[in-house]
Amino acid sequence: MVVSTPIRDRAGNIVRVVNASKDITELHELEEQIRNLKEIIEGYRMQFVQLQESQSDTDRALIYRSKKMEDIMALLGRVAVVDSTILITGESGVGKEILANHVHRLSPRADYPLIKINCAAIPESLLESELFGYEKGAFTGAQKNGKAGLFELADKGTLFLDEIGDMPLSVQAKLLRVLQEREITRIGGYNPIPVDVRIIAATNKDLQTMVAKGTFRSDLYYRLNVIPVYIPPLRERREDIVPLVNKFLSHFAQKIHRNNVSLSKKAMSLLEQYDWPGNVRELRNLIERLVVTVEDDIIDADDLPAHISKGVPRPADSPDRNEPIVVREVLPLKQAQQIMETQLLQLAARDTSTLGEIAQKLMVNQSTITRKFQKYGLQFGK
Ligand SMILES: Nc1ncnc2c1ncn2[C@@H]1O[C@H](COP(=O)(O)OP(=O)(O)OP(=O)(O)O)[C@@H](O)[C@H]1O
Numbered sequence: 001m002v003v004s005t006p007i008r009d010r011a012g013n014i015v016r017v018v019n020a021s022k023d024i025t026e027l028h029e030l031e032e033q034i035r036n037l038k039e040i041i042e043g044y045r046m047q048f049v050q051l052q053e054s055q056s057d058t059d060r061a062l063i064y065r066s067k068k069m070e071d072i073m074a075l076l077g078r079v080a081v082v083d084s085t086i087l088i089t090g091e092s093g094v095g096k097e098i099l100a101n102h103v104h105r106l107s108p109r110a111d112y113p114l115i116k117i118n119c120a121a122i123p124e125s126l127l128e129s130e131l132f133g134y135e136k137g138a139f140t141g142a143q144k145n146g147k148a149g150l151f152e153l154a155d156k157g158t159l160f161l162d163e164i165g166d167m168p169l170s171v172q173a174k175l176l177r178v179l180q181e182r183e184i185t186r187i188g189g190y191n192p193i194p195v196d197v198r199i200i201a202a203t204n205k206d207l208q209t210m211v212a213k214g215t216f217r218s219d220l221y222y223r224l225n226v227i228p229v230y231i232p233p234l235r236e237r238r239e240d241i242v243p244l245v246n247k248f249l250s251h252f253a254q255k256i257h258r259n260n261v262s263l264s265k266k267a268m269s270l271l272e273q274y275d276w277p278g279n280v281r282e283l284r285n286l287i288e289r290l291v292v293t294v295e296d297d298i299i300d301a302d303d304l305p306a307h308i309s310k311g312v313p314r315p316a317d318s319p320d321r322n323e324p325i326v327v328r329e330v331l332p333l334k335q336a337q338q339i340m341e342t343q344l345l346q347l348a349a350r351d352t353s354t355l356g357e358i359a360q361k362l363m364v365n366q367s368t369i370t371r372k373f374q375k376y377g378l379q380f381g382k
Helices: 025-056 067-080 096-106 124-132 169-181 207-213 218-224 238-255 265-273 279-293 333-349 355-361 366-375
Strands: 002-008 014-021 086-089 114-118 158-162 198-203 227-230
Touching: 067 096, 067 227, 086 096, 096 114, 096 158, 096 198, 114 124, 124 169, 169 218, 207 218, 238 265, 238 279, 333 355, 333 366, 355 366
Parallel strands: 086 198, 086 227, 114 158, 158 198
Antiparallel strands: 002 014
């Protein structure tokens, strides 16, 4: 860098110019280092937030008693130490994410980041740049100096791709290339960057059906499905209900300093019999609500919601169209919509032989029904 200062005579003519020059290569290098450090800090910041969330998540302890879960845990213990890609499937709320955390913690990558991304929550236009990053000036609105993608941030660690069934086909193609070549190229960039990342993917969709329908790439499916892990819904492993209830009870009771709160035998047995369509998440939310709202130290059958204590149909199952739908839990709108629409479609599909009939029952076009069946990975006739 050269700074020039003109020297003038009395008439104002420039007679000399004094130049002070300085080599700023080092400054540029320092700037580059600061940029890299900022990216690393951003990576750690994300990891820290995720850690905080997962630590508050009932001490991150995994609770189970059933043989089915024991087998799953044994399998995960074996595969955690190798780098094989894992595809975790199962209904919403069965514990796919908590199991992905568990695998990462058991793996030799545990000291490196576990980065999570929910493919359904990020708009298609952003998902690619989030995953693969971009070079400076790659597109309008991009950060001035470019940005590292999650693959780079998860280097030497694990990348958890949640709701992979919602990944748009265009991003699927790019992900497949990365998995094959083990290197990424930032958007707008030319230089491939090697990545050393273990992939754990999860979905509550039926990816095989999606492959058959052409909404999920078969080559990507086979790449991901190296170690398939299916987590059964809670109603198919009822032995887990009591230990989970006890764990959540003591967790939430401790949190609000109500250490003597417990559940009556009748209430516990009702919880054991209930089908838990929202699985462990529903159970956890219910216990939290009961601990906070029930005044007595013993939570009894009467304190449970009617669809559990009296076996009355849940509002969404109610055949009475005039009865208002009562929402009892706060949950993300997208998830609520998904649960509601899935239940509605399944309900309408009962005793129905054609998609046209379902469309008639729900008073929408048949194309809407076909689209929603695809969207939720539902199979007609199931
Ligand atoms: N075995 C378990 N022990 C303790 N807590 C659990 C267990 N399984 C699930 N949970 C808790 O239940 C809640 C839902 O679990 P998680 O988010 O892992 O489900 P998911 O299958 O990933 O759901 P989704 O498909 O909706 O993303 C979390 O709060 C999690 O900590």
